[in-house]
Amino acid sequence: MTVVTRFAPSPTGHLHIGGARSALFCWAYAKKQGGRFMIRIEDTDQARSSDESARGILEDLAWLGIDWDDGPVLRLPDRTIGEGSRPVGPFFQAQRLGIYNAYIEDLCRRGVAYPAFENADELDAKRRAAVAAKRTYRYERPADVTPGRFSEDRWRRATGGEPHVVRFVAPHEEIVVADLVLGDVRIAAGELDDFVLRKADGFPTYHFAVVIDDELMGVTHVMRAQEHLANTPRHVAMQRSFVRLDTGRPFRTPAYAHMPLIFNMDGSKMSKRDKAKAARKAAKDAIAKGSSSGALAAATGLNPATLDQFLAGENDSLDVAQALGAHLKITLPEVEIWDFRQSGYVPEAIINFVSLLGWNPGMKQPDGKDLEKFDRHFLAEHFSIERIGRTNAKFDRAKLLSFNADAIAGLTDDEFARRWLAWLAEYEPDAHARLARALGAGVSPRLLALTRALKPRAKTFRDALRPAAFALVRDDEYALDPAAVEKNLRANGGTGRALLAEARARLDAHADWDAAALNGLIEAMAKERGLPNAGPIAQALRVALTGSAVSPGLGETLAVLGRESALRRMDRCLASIAAP
RNA sequence: GGCCCCAUCGUCUAGUCCGGUCCAGGACGUCAGGUUCUCAUCCUGAAAACCGGGGUUCGAAUCCCCGUGGGGUCGCCA
Known part of the structure; x- marks a missing residue:
């Protein structure tokens, strides 16, 4: 099979x-x-x-x-993808209404289902009353419905156009779900009530459509989250009562495997609303620190009334959350794949990390440590239901981030450059354009020099943007950080400035404009000057070239800029600081 | 509340099925050192867990029971 x-x-x-x-x-x-x-x-x-x-x-x-x-x-x-499908479609349930309806009619005629005419609001009220009274609510089967007998009268009313739903005649027997992860799960007879198979709008309910489709599409193994476990007895009950229209054979029960749930670190359910929650918290913090909702509205261009509603928790608008997030410079928590992609995560890391949430290969590496880094091909070769865990997992973003950093570090320089560029084109088109202008389009040698420097500094593709900033601006477009200038150029009577001037002269005369050679030049100069290390020279140059005391390695920085640009930046810096 | 599921470091987990090799191993995070021209990377080390109580047994993280805690579900949502 x-x-x-x-x-x-x-x-x-x-x-x-x-x-x-x-x-x-x-x-x-x-x-x-x-x-x-x-x-x-x-x-x-x-x-x-x-x-x-x-x-x-x-x-x-x-x-x-x-x-x-x-x-x-x-x-x-x-x-x-999907061109070689077996002919068991359509694969959209909304296009399968004819199939569901054919089964509904058969079920009704066999007395396994029946039209029901209660009003949804009335049932709702009953349910609420039962909950308030701490009683278990179960739908009560109408007295005129008999299991195994066609309710002709009800069928006539339904086909005559009277609003109705179709309900299942739940069997009065114990149901055992043989779960591959959890073992046998038993539900006592009488726990199930006559749930709805077809809604008043003519669409099937989830439970009904799943059972019909899994049977008709030949599904042998149902693997899904544990939140569905408690619903599975319904599915098994249906499978026992349903008969295929084409072959006359009874439905089969697939193998079930329910996997543990994934939660936030605080134990709450991971949901889109987490973004609204995070934005709301950040906004309230800002207001507590002296801002106001009016100021926030003005700064974000949001409608003040809409913003107030959002802050009051009356809506969880994603647009508002994103506007606030952008303005307050906070990253909204990612909960959907789309978010992670936008944040600069690579699919390899997500696949690897998520695999470990509820599954573990149980293998050792050659060094004796547990094996936990692998790709989807490994998974395709080693995955086993027996090794799915039973305990719910919390989604630790810090560990995912670490996995992503490792995945990025594991890319070849060329691969990193290519993929980072593609990511920029999609999510940071402005930076992408600036980069092409400064370093040439595509994976140019200078871009490669840049990305080599970026790779170990980036846990995500987005992370790589910050250390790349110096390469995205024109030679006269960046400001010199005053504190950095003071510390690295002006201090001690301008020794830094003097080092910069000398380095500039040496670099000007230097032929081989390559990161390693440039590093060598700085090292050599430090040695000649009797400095304990290249630090003072490097820092002076760094400030001149990037405006800041923080940048990738100096050799790389110089190589990325190129001779002309580097000299121009040093000259501009020297000119802006008077010699002592 | 009824029914159902689960329970090892802060987190993901190995070990649990086939009790001893486990004074419980790995990873992320944290802390402390080290390498390095800044930042990051990298290296070394440390702290950190078998939910509680009863059994069974020579021996229990591992088996059984009870308790506690957490979770799911009870929709004309999926």
Whole structure:
């Protein structure tokens, strides 16, 4: 039997970090077993689903390198995914209404389901009353409904146009879910009530569509987050009662594997709202320090009333959060793959880190330490359901960041340059343009010199922007930091300035404008002058070349700028500081 | 509240199935040193955990029970 796993996102937003892990594990298991990995879009919530969201989720998966064998076709500039799908589509549930309806009718005729006519508000009120009274609420099956018997009268009313939902006749028996991670999970008879299969708008509910589609699409292994565990008995109950329309065979029950949940460090659920929370906190801190909501509104261009509502917690608008974040210079917490991508994370690091949230290879490295660095190909070769953990995990951003830094450090210089440039083009087009202007387009030798210097200083692609700043400005476009000038050029009667002047002369006469050779020149000069190290010369030059006391290595800095630019910057600096 | 799941350093975890080699190992973070022209990288070292209580056993992080704590779920959301 060919293993078929699936990831079935609801297109109501971006791909969440937890969803990415689910998809990854499903993908890895299918690869490992020589099976197929499928994507199905669960767009049965008419109000919240969107095509853009579906497209975005597919693109995020593709970006992570999680390709599907079956599912929607996604055309990307460099490849197309989903073209070789088995003919079990369509893969959008909204396009499968005919199938669901055929099953609904069969189920009703066999007395396994029945139309119900209660009003949603009334049921809601009953439910709330039960909760208030600390009683368990269960839908009460109408007296005229008999399991196994077609409710003709109800069917007639329903087909006659009366508003209704269709409910399942829940079996009165114990249900055992044989979970591959958790073991047997038993639910006593009578715990399930007659839940809804088809909503009043004619769309299937999640539970119903999942069971129908997993059967019809040949899904053999359902791997998903533990939040679905408590719903699984419903699915098993349906599988026991449903019969395929095409073959007349009973539904099969796939293997289940429920994986642990992922939370924030504080134990809260990771959600888009975290961004609003962070922005709100930063704004309130700013106000506490003397700013005001009016000033914030003015600075961000936000509508003052909208901002006040946001601050009061009356809405969690992403736009407001982002405007505040940009103005207050805070990074909003990333929770979706799209966020991490924008923040300059690489897919390798996300894949690796997220794999470790609830799974572990349990292998040692040659040095005896636990193996925890690997890529998706390793996962495809070694993934096993037995090694999925049972405990919920907290998402430690610091560790992810460290993984990302390592992944970046592991790139070749050329690869880093190419990918950083592509990232800039997408998320920092202004810096991208400035860089092309200063160093030439594409991966030029000088760009390579720059990125070599940037790589060990960057934990993310965005991080690389700061140490690259000196290369993005014109030779007369940057300001000299007064404190740095004072300390490194003016102090001690201007020894720094004198060193700068001498270094400038030596550099002018120097033929080989290469980072290593330039470093050698500075070292040699320090030695000749009897200095304990190259520090004073390097610092004087650094301030002159970049305006600041902090920059990449001096040789690299010089090499990136090039002879002309470097000399011009030194001259400008010397001219701005009077000789003593 | 009913039902269900879980429980090793601050965090991710190895070890748990097949009790002894575990005064519990690794990683991230933290702290202290060191290398280096600044920053970063890098190197070395340290502190840091078997939720509690009962059993079973010569012996329990590992098996059993109870408690406690955390989580999920109970929608015409998925």
